[in-house]
Amino acid sequence: MGRTDLSRPLGRDGGRADERPPDAGARFAELPVRPYDLLLKAGCRLTAVLWSVLGMRRAAGVLRHYLRATGTPYRVDAAELLALPAVRYAAEEQLARWRAEAQGRWRRGPRTPAAYPADSGWRGVLLARRGSLDWWFALRGVEFRLTGTVRVAADGATNVDYRFAVCKNGNFARGARKERGESEYGIPFAVFARLHETGLAREFTVTGEAFGHV
Known part of the structure; x- marks a missing residue:
């Protein structure tokens, strides 16, 4: 049997x-609802329809969930996100x-088969328009976290089992989005x-997970 390293995760x-x-x-x-706000919501509904017609189902789904104003978490396909180049x-x-x-x-140990826990912590990544315009309109950027185990064989070969989790809080919130590249296309x-x-839509948390072995 191999040994398991219980020190700080990789x-x-x-x-x-x-x-x-x-x-x-x-x-x-x-805030109070103004006539402009009602027009904006109507425009967003039409935008969701347009995106759907253009085949951008992820962007349409995220926008529709926002407009439903439930505030419930929205689950995305993390495996599809993981396939994007960025x-x-x-x-x-x-x-x-x-x-x-x-x-x-x-190498610093007895060089017998060993397993090491690993954890990247939460890290941000901006989605590229070239990678997928659909995903860019949907999220523009996400937080991701990899957790898993790295196994090293007696000959030094490695393999990794991992869980890839994604999260995003406040998809349309005010603040430093522009600094993080979320106002491209002049939007x-x-x-x-x-x-x-104004209560006509509601922010929510985007979540998702995928598993892999390499």
Whole structure:
């Protein structure tokens, strides 16, 4: 049987313990509804229909969930997200780091089969328009966290079992979105935050998970 390393997880440096909180803004239904707000909501409904017709079902689904104003979590296909080039690159960077750190610990030990827990912590990644316009309109960016185990064989070969989790709080909130690249195409997504602030829509948490072995 191999040994299990119970020290600090691999790859933990640089990641956050918790996902990023929503950007600051007015609370739900805190502001009065104006005629403009009703027009904005009607325009958003038409936008969701247009996106659906154009085949952008993910973007349409996220916007419709926002307009329902339930505030319930919205689950996305994390495996599809993981297949996007920007997300895949960020994840593979962490997996490569896990392997390197695992082999470093293994070489300092008795060099017998060993297993090392790993945890990237929460990290942000911006979605590229070129990767998928559908996903970009839907989320524009997400937080992800990889957790898993790196196993090192007696000959130093490695394999990894991992869980890939995604999360996003406040998809349309006001704040520093522009600084994080979420106002591309000249679309000020924070404008839609007023629908939450007037109670005509409601922010929610996006979640999802996928599992893999490499």
